Amino acid sequence: MAKVKKSPWVLHYDGASCNGCDIEVLACLTPVYDAERFGIVNTGDPMQADILLLTGGINAQCQEVVKQIYEQMPRPKVVVAVGTCACTGGVFKEAYNILGGADTTVPVDIYVPGCAARPQSIIDGIVKAVALFQQRSDEHDKGIVNGSREGES
């Protein structure tokens, strides 16, 4: 894990999930698994969040909400898809109301598989996200956005 200069703030949003991954994400933040030891803080405010944990697939109604939350987050930002539903749509993929995984709506950086995703793998995803966030914020400081300097195409 890279040296972290700033504590990233984590926001959790439940797309169309079954709740299983949500309670595992919450369990990660409680003392038994204690994901906060990696220097993250859980927040409820998208405008102060750096890492977005998305659980569940995307349906027609929550798509707008997910987009809005993603756009409200300041750059640089990292998106983690937690659980099989968020990765691909999972068991609900064939249901009429599910558009697919989280990547149908927002760009996903890290995929955490599992139904429900285990706390250990969620923590692994968060650690990877923290490292990626650090790398992106270093690039951001140098004026590089998405691998190229701002103003260049």
Next chain:
Amino acid sequence: MGKQSIIPFGPQHPVLPEPIHLDLVMEDEKILEAVPSIGFVHRGLESLVEKKDYQEMVYVIERTCGICSFMHGMGYCESIEHIMNVEVPARGRFLRTIWCEMSRIHSHLLWLGLLADAFGFESLFYQCWRMREKILDMFEMTTGGRVIFSVNKVGGVLKDMDEGQIRQILDTIEWIEKELTKIKKTFLNDYTVETRLRGVGVLTKEQAHDLGAVGPFARASGVVLDMRKRGYAAYPELDFEPVTSEDGDSWARCEVRINEIFQAIDLIRQAAAKIPAGDLAVEVKGNPEGEFFMRVEQPRGEAVYFSKGNGTKFLDRMRVRTPTFANIPGMLQTLKGADYADVPILILTIDPCISCTER
């Protein structure tokens, strides 16, 4: 007469991990009306009966909700078993009961933690979740999964518990009983907690009955309604009485749920003492033809599973009516006239499970 304004609550809100949206019509600090809009988690899993056969459907129904996933699977399986006249072996029924009651303990501890978090008692929140992890460890030991553990099938269960595992479960619930007795004092006798819960969101017995409330929400108002008394799994062979309370406020709901954890501990002990040896499941042949309503008491209240088979391996219709859906009118009633600061507590006291509600 103050000025009326509308404050939106949700869908993304720190108090609930799940999305629900309420438009709160406010006059100063008082709520005049709450208008809910749901559908953020709707997946349409009932329609999957067209694509998955009745045995695969167990795994879809289990994913209606991650908190009471075992009971969802069980309710569906029992409805199909009734249609096909399948008799589940006694050991299978007792194992289902033990897992059901363990789910109840884990769900109520989760709720107690979230309630403590809602009134700002962080250490109490962590204490509840610390206890809950022990139950999840027991699930992991017996089934391999922590929250979704797919051990149901039509005709019985897939996994067995040996002597050592049952003994370990009994040790764990004894530890939980001891810890919960300590925490109970804080929930029910602490002055600061009482000021947040006593008299907040009163639902009278008549209102609870008229609005069709179910589960601990109704029982806290004095309505004696417990589907376990109707007899499914191994409940007819166990001795218990529904837990009720009279006041109908948030404090009473908290009391009912704490006492239900003690009741669940007692039921696990009874089931562990009576569990017979034998088969876990019977082989199921053929396809279901006919229809059945199965009513199951979940941690949140009564859930209804309607299955209709047409003699092929795909069901005609599958319907789930979940307890939170039945409790939303009651919740809106308690919100009327409440203070804005009490909204998170009032929404939490029905133990909302939005994934269940919207399926």
